[in-house]
Amino acid sequence: MRRAIVLLAAIGCSGRASVQPTQAPLDETTLDTIAVLATGKRLPPTERAALRAKLDANPGALEAEIARLVATREFSHDVAPRLLLGYMTAAPFSFDIAILKTTKIDETVVHWRKQECKSLADVVEVAPWWAPQTTIKICKDDYRPELLRDSQGAFCNGGKGLAIGKECGCGPSLIFCADKEHQQKTLWGLRQETVNTIGYIVSHDLPLADVFTTSYSFRDADAAWVHYRDQIVNGVLDKMPDLSSWPAEGQWAERPALWPGQHAGILTDHQFAFFSDGPRDRMRSYYERAWCKSPASFGVDVDQFRTLVHGAQDLRYHGARWKELAAAPGCTTCHARLDYGMQFFLGYPDVMTAMGPTIATQTPSEEGPLYGDDIEDPRGKAKLTPHEFGKLLVAQPEFADCMIQHVTDHVFGGAPSLAAQDVLAREYKRTGRMRDLMTKALVVYARERGTLPPPATASPTTPARGDTITLGKPLVGMIEEHCQHCHEQGALGFFADLDRRPTVTRARMLAMLRLTAFDLMPKGAHRLSSPQRRAMVSDMVSALGLSADADRNARAYYAGFTGSRTHFIDASRDAIADSAAFHQTERWPWVSESMLEGDEVTLTPSAIIQFAQTAVLACKAVPASAREQCLTRALDPDLYIVP
DSSP, rough: OOOHHHHHHHHHHTGGGGGGGSOOSSSSHHHHHHHHHSSSOOHHHHHHHHHHHHHOOOOOGGGHHHHHHTHHHHIHHHHHHHHGGGGGGOOOOOOOOOEEEEEEEETEEEESSSSOSSOOOOOOEEHHHHHSSSEEEEEGGGTTOSSSSSSTTTTTHHHHHHHHTOOOOSSSTTTTEEOOHHHHHHHHHHHHHHHHHHHHHTTTTOOOOGGGGGGGGEEEEEHHHHHHHHHTTTTSSSSEEEEEEOOTTTTEOOOOSSSSSOOOGGGGGGHHHHTSSSSHHHHHHHHHHTTOOOOOOOSHHHHHHHHHHHSSSOOOSOOOOHHHHHHHHHTHHHHHHHHHHGGGTTSSSOTTTTTSOOOGGOOOSEEEEEESSSTTOEEEEEEEHHHHHHHHHHHSSHHHHHHHHHHHHHHHHHOOHHHEEEEEHHHHHHHHHHHHHHHHHHHHHHHHEEEEEEOOOOOOOOOOSEEEEOOHHHHHHHHHTTTTGSSSSGGOOOOTTTTTOOOHHHHHHHHHHHHHHHHHOOGGGGGOOOHHHHHHHHHHHHTTOOHHHHHHHHHHHHHOOOOOOOOOOHHHHHHHHHHTTOOSSSSOOGGGGOOGGHHHHHOOHHHHHHHHHHHHHHHSSSSSGGGGHHHHHHHHHGBBBBB
């Protein structure tokens, strides 16, 4: 076992992923890789051999065979949601329900929430929402069916209402409380609502835009119950509808709405809308998953920041002078998007106020703008509802670029070749559907296997050791092509006169090098392919004019300091378990690697430990005499490293 782990560590540090593949484009390793990328599972040996024979006889069948893999439920309901949601498909979220505790009074089981009662005279019988045909006993002070809000106006389903010592109780039919089993079932149902809504849209070949705009969702009775609870909280319903006929497996159905335009696909699912605790956090997640835009503020000094936020207790919420933040230099590159976007979701407050929509705070009759890069980049105006926000969101070019990026990050581990990007852009424009896009990406992957270009060599630059660096023509050309469009005016306009004065400060060059090397810049349509990134990083290092040793270390760090690319953690664990004929009956436990996606999924020491633990678990049932052989087979890097 120790030898196996040492071997894995050596492989991870050797940069195996940088070795050029020598296999034929359609060998069994390639076919296995395609199957895992499409379904999360390796092909059974007999099926893999049959597929290879079919493709050897008829190479033209490649696209149809890949389309068959992409048409499986594994792709639409497991792989596709993970691509679109990223870390949000596995990590916990802020939505919660108060858990009832139990005690015994005179041998009678009594439930309580805030404070245990001592006498049966202080107990009432209530039909709980999770079993309306039965009753349970609960301490009277914890029932309080008349209270939907406390005296300060906070909703009883919010964080303040959940807090011990507040005046809220469990509400009518105990809708603000649950036992541990039903609390967990409800949280799981809400998570599955988001996942299965994506799965339904993908499997039925509906446009990917529907993921962010539809008023429907696919949900089970537990998730459906929460939507109806929202209507009770807002005074639209006075009791819970009978959900006994709701299909156990769930169904595709329109969500009840509190105001016109309330729903915008997964954006108004409780899993997504209350994943974090504040409105700005929510908007950050929305743009991250739909536009692949993460917050990136530069150039804000401390005094300016203090002036903008003076008197604001928490920047995650609606206050903090949001209009000033949205227009301020250095802040506008994210706050114009986030803060004007928040206005479309005023009916979805922070989790301390309510863990559900509140009709009193929404303003659906008013109109507001949507912004892109900054306050000078308006993208349209619409009524302030989530649905109208979703329509504006998916109509922007960033949306198509982002949907393509989710797929290319998964298939290629980052930006593919320029030719591949063109193919995928045309395919998305043609259909706008996930299965078509993934099929085309995997076809490109299969055809490019074994034909990757060699790493780009450094082009000449003018080295410099002073505070100002003069850039060589090749690097200037790359900056003009990929960077200048965002950096020739405004607070970030440090490339405004690049053609006349091709110089930058050493500090600026170091920042450019870091952001470029680790794929933080450029973004969107200007994102670099791997060969382009290698060339640009190499030129930047050369421009620094370092000593021989420092230059060598810089290239090793910025251009090659990465582990081999691996499959997603669950797919890797499945492959390891299958190699030992071990079958996991439950879901694999969530680990930190479950949050990684795209080119972040690499062979790290932590991943090696996860794989080793899986191998030990899988080989436990093997006779002692065969255990070492089982471990060696289970730890074969070909099971989890993407060639």
